[in-house]
Amino acid sequence: MHTMWKGSISFGLVTIPIKLFAATENKDIKMRQLHKECHNPIKYEKVCPACEKTLEQDDIIKAYEYEPGKFVELEKDDLDALAKEQTKSIEIIDFVSLTEVDPIYFNRSYFIGPGENGGKPYTLLKQAMDDSGKIGIAKVMIRSKQNLAVVRVYDKGLLLETIHFPDEVRNVDLVPDIPENVEVNKKEMDMAIQLIDQLTTEFDPEKYHDDYREDLMEAIESKVKGEQITVSKERPKADVVDLMDALQASINDSKPKKKKKTTRKKKASSE
Numbered sequence: 207m208h209t210m211w212k213g214s215i216s217f218g219l220v221t222i223p224i225k226l227f228a229a230t231e232n233k234d235i236k237m238r239q240l241h242k243e244c245h246n247p248i249k250y251e252k253v254c255p256a257c258e259k260t261l262e263q264d265d266i267i268k269a270y271e272y273e274p275g276k277f278v279e280l281e282k283d284d285l286d287a288l289a290k291e292q293t294k295s296i297e298i299i300d301f302v303s304l305t306e307v308d309p310i311y312f313n314r315s316y317f318i319g320p321g322e323n324g325g326k327p328y329t330l331l332k333q334a335m336d337d338s339g340k341i342g343i344a345k346v347m348i349r350s351k352q353n354l355a356v357v358r359v360y361d362k363g364l365l366l367e368t369i370h371f372p373d374e375v376r377n378v379d380l381v382p383d384i385p386e387n388v389e390v391n392k393k394e395m396d397m398a399i400q401l402i403d404q405l406t407t408e409f410d411p412e413k414y415h416d417d418y419r420e421d422l423m424e425a426i427e428s429k430v431k432g433e434q435i436t437v438s439k440e441r442p443k444a445d446v447v448d449l450m451d452a453l454q455a456s457i458n459d460s461k462p463k464k465k466k467k468t469t470r471k472k473k474a475s476s477e
Contacts (some may be wrong), residue, residue: 211348212321213294215331215357223321224296226348226366230315233337235422274321285350295368298342298357307341307356311369318357318364328364335359397453 211226239248252261263449268285269277320328335341335358342357353368378384428434 209319210316213296213346214321215296215318215344216299217298217331217342220327220331222331223324224328224364225319225321227317227319229365233416233419233425235419252407294347296344296346296357297357298344299338300343301338302343303336303339304341304356304358306404307369310375311354312356313353313368313370316366316368317360318366332359332364335364394449394453397450397457401453401456401460404457404460 207227209225210228213226215222215224240246241248252266253259254261267279269279269280271277308445318328341359344355344357344366346353346355346368354371356369357366358365358367444448
């Protein structure tokens, strides 16, 4: 696995040399855009609309538009100076319970591996967090951007998850037409809870698949072989208008999920 970042984790006066590895990968199927007539891939060029000139990378600078049409230029040296020593340090500021962090804040995950001579302090931090049931809230610079992050136990190692700063999460009040003070009668509520109970099971990520990606790959493979693409018909759905009828039809149509009887390992992430 490719090392994408080297540095250290610090909490208090303890410093642990570590490495970061991407914990997830994008499995989207990427399409190329071709010229319809000759089927050659289209090139995208950077062109200045005022000079009508094609630009090279050395001709391009970064700037911030502080007013419409007015820019302040930022040199690479300016940006590098702002990053300072933070570039290679993950500083744990606080320890909290994972249940206190709403999932809306989570962004991207990275596996944390120990660096040179970091095995013992790495293990110490992992076991201490596992036993205490706490996660670390930290700050880290990744690709010239400061990130708020969570450091937590994951399986047999540690995980870093970047999270949004509070001002990056929009206020739900901006969503129009969210209903308020709508009365729901007891029978509707009981039926809704019954339906949820019937569909409740233990989370098993292995059973979930990207159906669209799998179907798209099958279609591509069929095209490559010169075969006709076949699309499976969707299951017809009843045209139910009444809420009570919809709930009852859903209950009748669903079977109670089987819940696994397994002993789960204690993890800091579940505390």
